[in-house]
Amino acid sequence: MIVDSRLDARFRAAALREGIVDVRYDVIDSPVGELGVAATDRGLCRISYTVEGLDDEVARVFGVRVLRAPLDDVRRELDEYFEGGRRAFDLPLDLRVGPFHEHVLTALARVPYGLTTTYGALARESGHPGAARAVGTVMNRNPIPIVLPCHRVVGANGALTGYAGGLDRKQALLRLEGATPPR
């Protein structure tokens, strides 16, 4: 590379200072694997278990001025969570979803650390009783897993059911939180 890291960092800092970036993203190591994280000026907008393609996706939704840059607050809160010291996140979020998704994700954000709920209960909590299946879809498309704790949502029979990041990760997050292991 002709452009050295000093020059590269100086450009990224200048771009952020000027406020001409739509979305920043970064890759963070975690006990459940690499996480792609992205944020706008309004707040955290993506956590992805698949880093590849994240830049395209955020460009489509939030704007093409996408730049990789450290997201220190996000990294710190996630580190604290994975070390077991943080039970709730203080990060502002940028959701930009439709009203149904917003109702469900807002209710989801209230599910406490270390506990689980069911799709049906979450449907009732979000003001859409009977929409358990649609709630499952919202969980599957959760743009900010871990921070919006869709891993705490299990089937009515206590089965793990599903997780966009894979059931191993769902189990690992619940174990980390000391939740009653689902059957």
Next chain:
Amino acid sequence: MAVSHRASNRGIPPFERFYRTYRDDVLAYLRRLLGQRAEDAWQETFLRALRAYDRLEHGRHLRAWVFTIATRVAMDELRVKPKPPAESEPVVELRRDAFREIEHLTDGLPPTERAAVVLRYGYDLPYGDIAAALGSSEDAARAAASSGVRRLRRAR
């Protein structure tokens, strides 16, 4: 469900990918035009690109676009104004391998000729794009490159 997706990116890659693709070429180009002063011009080039990036209509010709910006930044730095071509001399062209042999002599050219020669033979840009970069007509761009080549041959 009304998710606020934008229709498409019209083939425009995320800026990060555009930046990674061109950052080295642009710095090498600006070093050729500006020497030690290239780094500030390089940063200014990509800041200008980023400021305008969300107003691009499509993702074609991004390479010519970023070289255009870089050239304008360099010409501003050198305080060069586009000027009409001098007397009409026959246009001289070079082969690319011939350029490699005299590339190191471009430092001695006047800025506009240097930019025209390097863009044409170093980066293979068509004269239409070079004209846009220099803020001149296509004929003027061709004449600037030609005059530069003639000067290089004399200097060899």
